[in-house]
Amino acid sequence: MSESPTPHPHLRLDRDGAVLTVTLANAERRNAQTPSLWAALAKVAAELDPGVRVVVLRGEGPSFSAGLDRGMLAPGGVPGEVDMIAMATDSAEAAAEVIEDFQRGFSAWPEVSPVVVAVVQGHAIGAGFQLALAADLRVVADDVQFAMRETSLGLVPDLAGLAPLVAAVGPARALEICATGRFVGAAEAVDTGLANVAVPLAELAATTADLVAALLSAPDAALRALKPLVRSAATADRATQLRLEREAQGRLLHELSGLSGR
Numbered sequence: 610m611s612e613s614p615t616p617h618p619h620l621r622l623d624r625d626g627a628v629l630t631v632t633l634a635n636a637e638r639r640n641a642q643t644p645s646l647w648a649a650l651a652k653v654a655a656e657l658d659p660g661v662r663v664v665v666l667r668g669e670g671p672s673f674s675a676g677l678d679r680g681m682l683a684p685g686g687v688p689g690e691v692d693m694i695a696m697a698t699d700s701a702e703a704a705a706e707v708i709e710d711f712q713r714g715f716s717a718w719p720e721v722s723p724v725v726v727a728v729v730q731g732h733a734i735g736a737g738f739q740l741a742l743a744a745d746l747r748v749v750a751d752d753v754q755f756a757m758r759e760t761s762l763g764l765v766p767d768l769a770g771l772a773p774l775v776a777a778v779g780p781a782r783a784l785e786i787c788a789t790g791r792f793v794g795a796a797e798a799v800d801t802g803l804a805n806v807a808v809p810l811a812e813l814a815a816t817t818a819d820l821v822a823a824l825l826s827a828p829d830a831a832l833r834a835l836k837p838l839v840r841s842a843a844t845a846d847r848a849t850q851l852r853l854e855r856e857a858q859g860r861l862l863h864e865l866s867g868l869s870g871r
Contacts, residue, residue, distance in 0.1 A: 647715070730810055
């Protein structure tokens with residue numbers, strides 16, 4: 610595994626063949642997040658090497674991510690970061706424009722070609738929960754604690770996490786999870802579809818490696834075609850979905866026929 614240049618001091622990139630591991634690397638602060646980190650995540654997603662087939666999102670230390678660095682909500686904010694309080698004093702519209710940039714660090718991952726796997730242990734709160742939701746698949750440790758705490762702060766989740774949360778658990782449970790800010794543990798996460806599998810913490814790395822190996826065993830073109838089809842199936846009308854499926858299949862069959870004729 611080789612370490613790649615990183616666009617942020619609290620982000621580490623490791624490349625192992627077709628697998629890129631993106632690690633939140635600020636364990637002392639439980640991988641608390643800031644806007645500059647979100648910009649770095651967006652940059653990584655936008656500049657993925659075409660040879661990457663699987664992206665693994667993980668966090669160093671006992672927690673995946675405790676969410677937004679609370680210093681961002683204090684007067685003066687965090688040195689070197691956007692002053693969120695000052696940002697909001699101008700106008701609601703100006704604040705929304707800045708938040709649009711924040712969202713790209715999360716909304717970019719469903720759109721990338723590789724399958725994205727979040728490996729989640731300990732706390733995944735607020736922005737941490739939403740980053741895990743940005744992945745296509747989630748492998749969690751049995752100590753995982755998901756929570757949306759934005760509403761308790763007088764805010765709402767705004768980092769692209771609501772749509773996948775509702776898709777997984779339904780609108781009623783999503784509303785309850787967000788409004789109460791309660792913790793969602795491993796068993797509930799698997800039962801409701803928030804997580805694909807939950808395992809003891811000691812088995813998390815091995816289970817992730819097995820999943821990644823299984824993904825890599827699928828033909829590359831088929832896997833890259835499958836991801837957007839599965840995502841569109843949740844929202845597209847029937848005619849559109851059928852068209853997308855037959856167009857994808859046509860491309861794959863055409864490619865296979867060319868290979869078999871060589």
